[in-house]
Amino acid sequence: MRRADWDARYAEKDLVWTAEPNRFLVEEVEGMAPGRALDLACGEGRNALWLAARGWTVTAVDFSPVALDKARRIAAHRGVEAEWVESDVLEYVPGRGRYDLVAILYLQLPEPELRGVLDRAAAAVAPGGTLLLIAHDVLNLTEGHAGPKDPAVLTTPEAVARALPDLVIERADRVRRPIDDAPRDAIDTLVRASRATARER
Numbered sequence: 001m002r003r004a005d006w007d008a009r010y011a012e013k014d015l016v017w018t019a020e021p022n023r024f025l026v027e028e029v030e031g032m033a034p035g036r037a038l039d040l041a042c043g044e045g046r047n048a049l050w051l052a053a054r055g056w057t058v059t060a061v062d063f064s065p066v067a068l069d070k071a072r073r074i075a076a077h078r079g080v081e082a083e084w085v086e087s088d089v090l091e092y093v094p095g096r097g098r099y100d101l102v103a104i105l106y107l108q109l110p111e112p113e114l115r116g117v118l119d120r121a122a123a124a125v126a127p128g129g130t131l132l133l134i135a136h137d138v139l140n141l142t143e144g145h146a147g148p149k150d151p152a153v154l155t156t157p158e159a160v161a162r163a164l165p166d167l168v169i170e171r172a173d174r175v176r177r178p179i180d181d182a183p184r185d186a187i188d189t190l191v192r193a194s195r196a197t198a199r200e201r
Contacts, residue, residue, distance in 0.1 A: 019074070021050035022105055024134050024175060024190055035100030038124060040089050040117065041107040045071025048082050056101070058082040061092050089117050094124035097195075104133045108153040118163045125195045131167060133160055137174050137189040144187035145179055160191040167193035 025047050034055035039048040044067050048060035052075070060082050062068055068084045075082055085092070090113060094102075102121045109117065118133070125131050136147040138154040148154060157172035171192040176185035 019046055021047045022134060023177070024188070025103060025105065025132065026050070028132055028171075028190075028192055029101065029103075029130075032101065032130070035129070036098060036126070037101040037103065038094055038099040038121075040092070040102065040104045040121060042071065042084075043067050045074060045082070045084070047103060047105060049075055049078060049080055051101075051103075052080040052082045053078065059085060059094075059099075061085045061087050061089060061094075063088040093120055096123050097126050099124050100126055100129040102129070102131045104131070104135075106135055108136060108148050110152045111155070111159065114155065115163050118160070122164050122167055122193075122195075125167065125193075127195050127197045129195050130170075131164065131191075131193045133189070133191045134175075135160070135189045137187045139174065140187040143184070144176075145182045145184045146186055155189050157189050157191055160189060161193075164191070164193050167195055169193050 037051050037056040037058045039058060039060040042048045042060035042062045045060055048058045048071065052058045060071065063086065065086055068086055072084055089107065102124050104121060107117065122131060135155050138151060138156055140147045141149065141151060141154065157174060161169045161172040169191065171190065173190050175188050175190045177188055178185050
């Protein structure tokens, strides 16, 4: 979808997505010591806000000004702070080695475009830091529920892991996400990777 399409979608109602953070983000991050976090394609900010409320210094990036305006309002209401950056993740270049956590949740792009985003995201991971990607899996088309119908923007754990050669893959799995009143779970790709510290190399 184009920026204007996302702006229109975000303008339709108070929240397109739930205000709660993604369950897999919570499971993977909850035990980490807070540091600097980058949330790429943050949308209305639900995950960035959850991280900020737990002491992370958050930079959240999205190309939709409508979504970011919502995120800022929610942040002000909750009394939390984050840096909200209006930029297309296809062009955004984060600081190299700057972040203890880089989160990419449900950024559904064709593989060549996603690979470029992953290259820049991986470079932004600090020594000892973590990259977490969660996305609709290609199996969701035939065995899961909802999500994009274009297979070109769906992925697999193996494809994401291959795109992160400079990081240590800690987890690369398909995970099931129950949806209320749906006949089947959604099926997601989840990849967690880290950058080795100088001592570990």
